[in-house]
Amino acid sequence: MLTENGILNQGYRGVLLRSLASRHGEKVFYCARGRRHWITDARWLAENGFAWPSDVIEVHADVLDALLPGQNAPLRHDLATWRMPDRVLTTWGMRELSVSRLKGSGIEVGAGANPMPIPLHCQIKYVDIFDVSQLQEHRYDGQExxxxxxxxxxxxxxxxxxxxxxxxxxxxxxxxxEHTRDPIAAIADAWDKIKRGGSLVLVVPEISRTFDKHRALTELDHLIGDFKESDPERMRDMQHFQEFYAKAFVTPAESYVATWKEKWAEDFPIHYHTWTHQSFMEMIDWMMSESLLPGLQEAWSRPPLPADEGCIEFWVVLRKEE
Ligand SMILES: C[S@@+](CC[C@H](N)C(=O)[O-])C[C@H]1O[C@@H](n2cnc3c(N)ncnc32)[C@H](O)[C@@H]1O
Known part of the structure; x- marks a missing residue:
């Protein structure tokens, strides 16, 4: 049986697959349009009109591996929760909420192996600074x-x-x-690509909760300088590399200078800048005051979850007027 708002009623037909004797183990995937979407929460099944376990088909691992990965299947969040996000108590839930109102077609930039839980009815293209073989070559720990x-x-x-x-x-x-040299220009450029009624969703690490915690908070004046001052030689970035390899990825004294110079020369995507939720929104306010976000209708944001030390991020959604 399908629920009234079930996923099949949205014209999106797929099947539930699982391969117990494989690297995927107990994971159940909703598979459609050539992609597999991990169902991280059993409530998703009931929300979308599937029965457990009768609707799950056991398959050979090759079947799952032949499908492209897609975003994890998100739970739905209503408008009341959007307005009162403090009801959501997990980092993953906040990620779901931040993208819950998206529709139509768009891009996720820098998904790595951990895509955002964008609603399944959206059409997504993935964008990265690296191609797939480069991403595979430089896999983070634990990435398959x-x-x-x-x-x-x-x-x-x-x-x-x-x-x-x-x-x-x-x-x-x-x-x-945080990997961009000029975040104000990056936000303005992304904003330019968005249609009326569309949204820009940014999930950003909070300085005090990551390996950046011993670094200085990036001043708004510095970000404005990055935006306004032409710097083809990337001299303004040098201090970020020096600080990053001294205070974030702490490097032994004997290799410190060689390391930051090498990483700077290769333009390695370090965390260039650091923010708190508040300093980030001050940057957004400045952008608004400079008319760099034309048509901005709503700026929704939430600080990191106070009670969850494992929560290292905050969430920002900027929506354009219709
Ligand atoms: C820290 S990983 C984040 C992965 C995933 N979104 C997550 O939250 O776990 C950063 C990703 O963004 C990509 N990246 C870094 N700088 C970028 C840039 N300026 N433009 C596009 N992609 C970038 C990296 O190649 C990588 O895939």
């Missing part, structure tokens, strides 16, 4: 090669040139904006 989201477009947040202005319903970037 087969779980890396294959970028459809290789481009940078900050220079989304392959994408036409006002062509997307959404741009999502989770733990990516």
């Amino acid at each position: 090669s087969l779980d890396i989201l294959r970028p459809d477009i290789v481009a940078m947040l900050g220079k989304l040139d392959p994408i036409a202005p006002e062509s997307l319903d959404f741009v999502v970037a989770c733990h990516v904006i």
